[in-house]
Amino acid sequence: MPLTQANEIFAAKRLENVRYAIRDLACVADEVTKQGYKVLPLNVGDPLNFDFQTPPHIVEAVYKAMRDGKNGYAPSPGIPEAIEAIRGEAARKGITTVQDAFVTSGVSETVDLCISALVNPGEDILTPKPDYPLYSAVLCKLGIALNAYDLSEDDAWQPELADIEHKLTRRTRGIVLINPNNPTGSLCSRQMVEQLAEIARRHKLVVFSDEIYDKLILPDSNGDATPHIAFAAVAPDVPCITFGGMSKNYLVPGWRIGWGIVSGDAAAVKPYTEGIHRLLRARLCANHPEQYAIKPALEGPQDHLIEVRRKLRSRRDLTQKWCESTPRVSCVAPRGAFYAFPRIDIPESDEVFVKELIRQKHVMVVHGSGFGQKPGTQHFRIVFLPDEKTLTTAYAGIADFIRERYGNG
Numbered sequence: 001m002p003l004t005q006a007n008e009i010f011a012a013k014r015l016e017n018v019r020y021a022i023r024d025l026a027c028v029a030d031e032v033t034k035q036g037y038k039v040l041p042l043n044v045g046d047p048l049n050f051d052f053q054t055p056p057h058i059v060e061a062v063y064k065a066m067r068d069g070k071n072g073y074a075p076s077p078g079i080p081e082a083i084e085a086i087r088g089e090a091a092r093k094g095i096t097t098v099q100d101a102f103v104t105s106g107v108s109e110t111v112d113l114c115i116s117a118l119v120n121p122g123e124d125i126l127t128p129k130p131d132y133p134l135y136s137a138v139l140c141k142l143g144i145a146l147n148a149y150d151l152s153e154d155d156a157w158q159p160e161l162a163d164i165e166h167k168l169t170r171r172t173r174g175i176v177l178i179n180p181n182n183p184t185g186s187l188c189s190r191q192m193v194e195q196l197a198e199i200a201r202r203h204k205l206v207v208f209s210d211e212i213y214d215k216l217i218l219p220d221s222n223g224d225a226t227p228h229i230a231f232a233a234v235a236p237d238v239p240c241i242t243f244g245g246m247s248k249n250y251l252v253p254g255w256r257i258g259w260g261i262v263s264g265d266a267a268a269v270k271p272y273t274e275g276i277h278r279l280l281r282a283r284l285c286a287n288h289p290e291q292y293a294i295k296p297a298l299e300g301p302q303d304h305l306i307e308v309r310r311k312l313r314s315r316r317d318l319t320q321k322w323c324e325s326t327p328r329v330s331c332v333a334p335r336g337a338f339y340a341f342p343r344i345d346i347p348e349s350d351e352v353f354v355k356e357l358i359r360q361k362h363v364m365v366v367h368g369s370g371f372g373q374k375p376g377t378q379h380f381r382i383v384f385l386p387d388e389k390t391l392t393t394a395y396a397g398i399a400d401f402i403r404e405r406y407g408n409g
């Protein structure tokens with residue numbers, strides 16, 4: 001055997017199903033950039049790439065913490081003042097049965113840690129389809145088979161209860177709810193949350209409620225601004241971990257600050273919470289100085305959110321209007337976060353659509369198959385964070401591409 005082959009180090013087989021949607025596209029975008037074109041990035045959910053600014057008082061809090069020498073390891077569950085502020089936030093969300101709260105390096109770490117602390121080999125948890133790809137990546141990493149339930153496009157992307165019941169097995173330990181949702185921008189109704197709680201009760205499931213976008217709720221086209229419903233507020237008795245963080249609501253994704261709020265019956269969640277703390281201790285701590293921004297963020301002025309939601313509403317409306325007026329495109333209007341997940345009626349895969357769109361019109365969106373979707377359907381995810389001028393240029397490019405490649409259908 002040639003030496004080069006013998007020396008090749010292969011990655012673990014269990015990673016084979018980890019999806020690389022965004023990275024695959026980056027290679028195509030690099031090609032186009034090398035040819036001298038500027039790619040319009042409607043693919044990355046980082047507000048700081050666009051006209052959004054971190055509230056200055058929280059930057060000052062971290063700066064002060066660093067100057068004050070808070071640069072060593074922090075306590076593993078987080079600094080006490082941050083944990084207290086997170087408990088206060090839980091109370092504002094209406095969660096009355098908080099049993100624990102801890103700080104992590106972004107919600108990404110909360111997801112990894114909470115799933116790792118729960119699921120044994122041979123067991124599974126239900127994840128939404130489409131989903132935020134980190135969930136399936138963590139499950140692949142743990143060697144846990146995916147068990148995805150459908151979100152119903154015909155019902156504003158609400159979870160399909162019948163599919164959940166169908167997918168549940170005796171080995172299902174938990175269920176993930178992403179609300180508001182990435183990639184669809186949908187918001188769960190109170191009735192849906194109540195029905196999910198009923199299923200969780202009946203099947204003794206832990207609920208992972210990812211609420212990282214809970215302050216980015218947009219009114220619908222009639223101006224109806226139904227508020228966000230926290231799962232744990234509706235189901236105080238159900239074992240639940242509510243995921244929250246600073247990346248999106250407080251415009252600091254690079255700080256890597258998230259948290260978990262454990263709620264439910266105290267005795268029931270105790271052993272699981274102890275397992276989580278074992279993992280929290282093993283990884284030492286979350287970023288230390290950044291934790292000093294949690295209290296001022298959650299308890300200080302929230303003015304920036306008014307401006308963020310104003311911009312997002314205008315950009316969502318523009319996106320929705322474009323979807324409604326463009327042949328072969330339809331879209332459930334997003335109600336939260338900054339994503340739209342339009343459906344496209346085309347005779348080829350959405351992955352080809354997206355790659356050719358980058359090559360020909362230099363607009364970058366992510367294909368629906370990168371998030372999971374029902375067989376036979378095609379979608380793409382738009383991040384509508386860019387300003388109106390950029391979005392208008394990008395949407396004109398996508399419309400031209402559809403017309404030139406597929407006709408108006």
Ligand SMILES: Cc1ncc(COP(=O)(O)O)c(C=O)c1O
Binds near residue numbers: 106257
């Ligand atoms: C639904 C959802 N959960 C979690 C995360 C990860 O967030 P963090 O930056 O806190 O790790 C994201 C990031 O885009 C997300 O969309």
